[in-house]
Amino acid sequence: MGKHLLTVESLSKRFHSGGRAVAAADALSFHIDAAETLALAGPSGSGKSTVARLLLRLIEPDAGSIAFEGDDWLALQGNALRARRARMQMVFQDPLAAFNPRATVARVLDDPLRIRRIAPRSERPARIAELLERVGLSPNLAGRTVHEVSGGQRQRVAIARAIATKPSLIVLDEAVSALDVSVRGKILELLADLQRTDGIAYLFISHDLGLVRAFAHRVAILDGGRLTEEGDARAVIDAPRSAVGKALVAATPRLHRLTGQDAS
Amino acid sequence: MRRRFLQTPEAVAGTAILVLLAAMALAAPLLFPGDPLRIAGPALTPPFQDWALPLGTDRLGRDVLAELFHGARTSLVVGLAAAAASLAVGAVIGTLAGFAGGLADEALMRLTDAFQTVPGFLLALAFVSIVGPSLSVVVAAIALSAWTGPARIARAEVLSIRERDFVAGARVVGMHPLEIAFREVLPNALPPVLALSSIIVAQAILIEAALSFLGLGDPNRVTWGGMVAEGRTVLRTAPFLSIVPGIALVVTVLGVYLAGEGAVEGAAVRKGLS
Amino acid sequence: MSAAQQAPLVALRGLTVAYGDDAPALSAIDLDIRAGERLALIGESGSGKSTLALAFADLLPASAKTAGTIEWEGTSPLGGRDIGFVFQNPAGSLDPVMAVGRQVAEVARTHLGLSWPDALARACDLFGRVGLPDPDTLVHAFPHQLSGGQKQRVALAAAIAARPKLLIADEATSALDTIVQAEIVALIRRLAAEDGMTLLFVSHDIALAAELADRIAVLRGGRLMELGPTRQVIGRPQNSYTRSLIAAHIGLDSPPLFAAANMSAPANG
Numbered sequence: 001m002g003k004h005l006l007t008v009e010s011l012s013k014r015f016h017s018g019g020r021a022v023a024a025a026d027a028l029s030f031h032i033d034a035a036e037t038l039a040l041a042g043p044s045g046s047g048k049s050t051v052a053r054l055l056l057r058l059i060e061p062d063a064g065s066i067a068f069e070g071d072d073w074l075a076l077q078g079n080a081l082r083a084r085r086a087r088m089q090m091v092f093q094d095p096l097a098a099f100n101p102r103a104t105v106a107r108v109l110d111d112p113l114r115i116r117r118i119a120p121r122s123e124r125p126a127r128i129a130e131l132l133e134r135v136g137l138s139p140n141l142a143g144r145t146v147h148e149v150s151g152g153q154r155q156r157v158a159i160a161r162a163i164a165t166k167p168s169l170i171v172l173d174e175a176v177s178a179l180d181v182s183v184r185g186k187i188l189e190l191l192a193d194l195q196r197t198d199g200i201a202y203l204f205i206s207h208d209l210g211l212v213r214a215f216a217h218r219v220a221i222l223d224g225g226r227l228t229e230e231g232d233a234r235a236v237i238d239a240p241r242s243a244v245g246k247a248l249v250a251a252t253p254r255l256h257r258l259t260g261q262d263a264s
Numbered sequence: 265m266r267r268r269f270l271q272t273p274e275a276v277a278g279t280a281i282l283v284l285l286a287a288m289a290l291a292a293p294l295l296f297p298g299d300p301l302r303i304a305g306p307a308l309t310p311p312f313q314d315w316a317l318p319l320g321t322d323r324l325g326r327d328v329l330a331e332l333f334h335g336a337r338t339s340l341v342v343g344l345a346a347a348a349a350s351l352a353v354g355a356v357i358g359t360l361a362g363f364a365g366g367l368a369d370e371a372l373m374r375l376t377d378a379f380q381t382v383p384g385f386l387l388a389l390a391f392v393s394i395v396g397p398s399l400s401v402v403v404a405a406i407a408l409s410a411w412t413g414p415a416r417i418a419r420a421e422v423l424s425i426r427e428r429d430f431v432a433g434a435r436v437v438g439m440h441p442l443e444i445a446f447r448e449v450l451p452n453a454l455p456p457v458l459a460l461s462s463i464i465v466a467q468a469i470l471i472e473a474a475l476s477f478l479g480l481g482d483p484n485r486v487t488w489g490g491m492v493a494e495g496r497t498v499l500r501t502a503p504f505l506s507i508v509p510g511i512a513l514v515v516t517v518l519g520v521y522l523a524g525e526g527a528v529e530g531a532a533v534r535k536g537l538s
Numbered sequence: 539m540s541a542a543q544q545a546p547l548v549a550l551r552g553l554t555v556a557y558g559d560d561a562p563a564l565s566a567i568d569l570d571i572r573a574g575e576r577l578a579l580i581g582e583s584g585s586g587k588s589t590l591a592l593a594f595a596d597l598l599p600a601s602a603k604t605a606g607t608i609e610w611e612g613t614s615p616l617g618g619r620d621i622g623f624v625f626q627n628p629a630g631s632l633d634p635v636m637a638v639g640r641q642v643a644e645v646a647r648t649h650l651g652l653s654w655p656d657a658l659a660r661a662c663d664l665f666g667r668v669g670l671p672d673p674d675t676l677v678h679a680f681p682h683q684l685s686g687g688q689k690q691r692v693a694l695a696a697a698i699a700a701r702p703k704l705l706i707a708d709e710a711t712s713a714l715d716t717i718v719q720a721e722i723v724a725l726i727r728r729l730a731a732e733d734g735m736t737l738l739f740v741s742h743d744i745a746l747a748a749e750l751a752d753r754i755a756v757l758r759g760g761r762l763m764e765l766g767p768t769r770q771v772i773g774r775p776q777n778s779y780t781r782s783l784i785a786a787h788i789g790l791d792s793p794p795l796f797a798a799a800n801m802s803a804p805a806n807g
C-alpha cells in the first residue's frame with residue numbers, strides 16, 4: 001500500500017433484483033499510479049460502471065478495501081469524506097444527464113469552488129473563466145444553460161468541473177464514447193495534456209478497444225464482475241489471452257479492411 | 265408561451281376572472297376607504313335604489329358593494345397564502361421523504377397518511393376552534409389540511425430524480441445532502457407539484473368561506489362566507505344579501521380552476537415540444 | 539446488392555429543416571431509402587443526423603420549420619407500428635418508474651393487439667433476441683437497475699416489438715460493447731433479411747456503419763456530402779470531408795495517440 005495512488009483489494013458488490021443476485025464486482029484487485037491511465041474494458045454489464053460508482057463512494061461495497069492517497073478510503077464518512085472527494089472526480093458518459101437541467105455552465109463550475117472553499121465569492125467568476133479557458137472553451141459560455149451548448153462543449157464543461165478541485169484521479173466512465181471522432185480527438189488531447197501538466201491519473205472506462213489501446217497505459221478486462229486479464233494496453237489488445245479479451249477484439253469493427261490500406 | 269397559455273377560451277375566461285378579482289382586491293381600499301364594516305346608510309336598502317350604495321345595504325346598514333370588494337381581498341389573501349404554505353410544506357416533506365428514503369421516508373409517509381385520512385375541512389375546523397379565529401390561524405388551518413397532496417407528488421417525483429446522474433455528480437463534488445435535496449432535486453420536482461396549485465387555491469377559498477360561514481373566520485375582516493351567513497337571517501326578505509357573495513365565490517373558484525387548467529395545458533404543450 | 543433495383547420505400551426531395559430562427563439544421567436534402575436496404579447515416583455531432591432520422595419518422599418537434607417533401611411508397615406509415623425508432627438517448631426514452639418489460643409489452647399490445655400475457659411473453663422473447671441476459675428476470679427490472687448497454691437493448695426491443703417495416707436506429711449501439719454490438723448488428727441483419735425490414739442506421743462510428751450498411755450517406759452542416767455504396771464511400775471517397783472522417787478513425791491498428799508521449803511519466807509517481 002501507500003506505494004500506489006489507488007489500491008483496490010478484493011472489492012465485491014452484489015445487486016439483488018427480482019430475487020436474484022448479480023455479482024457486479026467480484027473480488028476485484030487492481031491499482032493505479034499517479035499520472036497513469038488504467039483502462040477498464042469489458043462487455044456491457046460486466047461491472048465497469050459499478051467499479052466507478054464504488055470508487056466514488058456513490059454506492060458501498062459488500063467487501064474489500066480501497067486505499068486512496070494513503071487513506072483507508074472506505075473508512076471516511078460524512079464531512080471528512082466530502083472534503084476528500086475533491087481529490088477523486090468523475091466524468092459521466094452522458095453529460096446532459098450529469099448536470100442539473102436548470103444549471104448554467106457558471107453554476108456547474110461555481111459549485112466545486114464554493115463547496116470546497118477554493119476561491120472566495122469575488123474571485124470565482126475569474127476562476128470560472130480560467131477553468132473554461134483551460135478546457136478550450138470561451139468564457140462567454142458561462143451564462144448559458146447546459147442545454148444550450150453542444151455535446152462536445154458539454155463534455156468539456158464536465159472535465160472543467162472535474163479538474164476544478166485539483167484531483168489526483170479522474171474516473172472517466174465512457175466519457176468520450178458519445179462524441180464524434182473530431183471532438184473526441186480534441187477531448188483526448190486535452191485529457192493527455194492535463195495528465196502531463198498536473199499529473200492526473202485516469203481510470204478510463206470504455207468498450208472501444210481501439211481507443212483503449214491508443215490512450216491508456218494499462219488495461220484491465222472485466223467479465224461478469226471479475227478481472228480476467230490485465231497488462232500493458234497494447235500488449236493485451238494485440239494478443240489477448242482471455243476468452244472475453246479475444247472475443248472483444250475479434251468483434252471490433254475494422255475500417256481498414258475496406259479502405260484496403262493499413263495504417264500501421 | 266403566453267400565447268399558448270391563452271389559446272383556449274376557458275383559459276382566457278379564467279384569467280379574465282382572476283384579473284378582475286385581483287383588481288377588486290387591490291382597488292378596495294381606494295374605492296371604499298375606511299372600515300367596510302361601518303354603517304353606511306339605512307339598513308336593508310335593496311340594490312339599484314341609491315346610487316351611493318349600488319348593491320344596497322345589509323341588516324346593519326353596511327355597504328354591500330364595499331363588503332364585496334374587501335371580501336375579495338380576504339378570499340385572495342387566504343387562498344394564495346394557504347396554497348403557498350401547503351405547497352411549501354408539502355414539497356419540503358415530500359422531498360425529504362423521497363430523498364432520505366428508508367426510515368425517514370416511512371415515518372413521513374405514515375404522517376402524511378394520518379393527515380390524509382381526516383377530512384380536510386374537519387381538521388381546519390378543529391384547529392381554528394382550538395386556537396381561535398384570526399387570519400393567520402385560518403391560513404395555517406387550511407394549509408394543515410392541504411399539504412398532503414403536494415407531499416405525495418413531490419415524493420414520487422423525487423424518487424425518480426434522485427436516481428439521475430446529476431445527483432451523483434453533485435455528491436462527487438462534495439455537496440451536502442441537504443443542499444442536494446433542496447437545491448438540485450427539489451426545483452426539478454416542482455412542476456407537477458405546482459400543477460396542483462389551482463386546485464389548492466380554489467379549495468382554500470372554499471374552506472375559508474365555510475369557516476367564516478360557521479363564524480370561525482377572522483371577526484375583524486369582511487369575508488364572503490361571513491356575508492352569506494349574515495344574509496341567511498333575512499333570507500326571505502332580502503335574498504340578494506346571500507346571493508351576491510355566493511355568486512362571487514362560485515365565479516372566483518371557477519376562474520381559479522379554469523386558469524389553472526389552462527396553465528397546466530400550456531405547460532404540457534411546452535414539455536411536448538422539448 | 540438486391541436492394542439496388544428496388545423502388546424507393548421513401549423519397550425525400552429538397553428537405554430543409556430549421557429550428558427557430560437558427561441556420562437550417564438540414565438544407566435541401568434529396569435522399570431515397572430503398573425497400574429492404576440498410577442505409578447508414580454518418581457525420582459529426584450537430585451535422586443533422588438525428589434531425590433527418592426524426593424527419594423520416596415524422597417526429598420533429600413542432601418548433602421545427604420544414605420545407606420539401608417526403609413521399610412514401612403506398613400509404614403513409616404509422617409511427618410506432620410501421621416505423622420503429624431507437625432514440626439516441628435510451629435512458630431518456632424509457633419511463634423511469636415502469637418495469638422495462640411492461641414498456642416493451644405495451645408496444646406489442648397496442649400495435650399487434652396482443653393480450654397482456656401474450657405481450658409480456660413477446661417482451662421476454664424480444665429481450666432474449668436482443669441479447670439481454672436472463673430475460674425472465676430482467677423484464678421486471680426498472681431502468682435504473684440496468685447498465686447503460688442493457689437499457690439500449692431494451693430500447694431496441696421496444697422499437698422492433700411491433701415488427702416495423704422501417705427501423706430507424708439513432709446511435710443504437712453507441713453504448714454497447716463490441717461483442718453485443720456485433721450481435722445486435724447480426725440481429726439487425728437477420729431482421730432485415732427475415733422480415734424484409736428496412737434499416738436507417740445513424741452512427742458516428744464510421745467503421746461500424748461500414749460493417750453494417752449497403753449504402754452510406756455522409757452529412758455535414760446539414761448538407762449531404764456523399765452518398766453511395768459502402769465499398770465506394772469507404773474505399774474511394776470522393777469528398778475530402780469523408781476522407782478526413784476515415785483518417786480520424788481510431789481503430790485497433792491506429793498508432794498510440796498520446797500514451798506513448800507520457801509513458802515515462804508514471805515512473806516518478
Ligand SMILES: Nc1ncnc2c1ncn2[C@@H]1O[C@H](COP(=O)(O)OP(=O)(O)OP(=O)(O)O)[C@@H](O)[C@H]1O
Binds near residue numbers: 015042049050682684
Ligand atoms: N442498482 C442496481 N440494481 C440492480 N442491479 C444493478 C444495479 N446497477 C447495476 N446492476 C447490474 O450490475 C451489472 C453491472 O452493471 P454495470 O452498470 O456496472 O455494467 P457496465 O460494465 O458499466 O456495463 P455498460 O458497458 O453496459 O455500461 C449489470 O448486470 C446490471 O444489471
Ligand SMILES: Nc1ncnc2c1ncn2[C@@H]1O[C@H](COP(=O)(O)OP(=O)(O)OP(=O)(O)O)[C@@H](O)[C@H]1O
Binds near residue numbers: 581583588742
Ligand atoms: N430541438 C431543437 N431545437 C433547436 N435546435 C436543435 C434541436 N435539435 C437539434 N438542433 C440543432 O440542429 C442541428 C442538428 O442537430 P442534430 O441533433 O440533428 O445533429 P446530430 O447529427 O444528430 O448530432 P449528434 O451526433 O451530436 O447527435 C444542431 O445544430 C442542433 O443544435
Ligand SMILES: [Mg+2]
Binds near residue numbers: 048685686
Ligand atoms: Mg456502464
Ligand SMILES: [Mg+2]
Binds near residue numbers: 588589708
Ligand atoms: Mg443525434
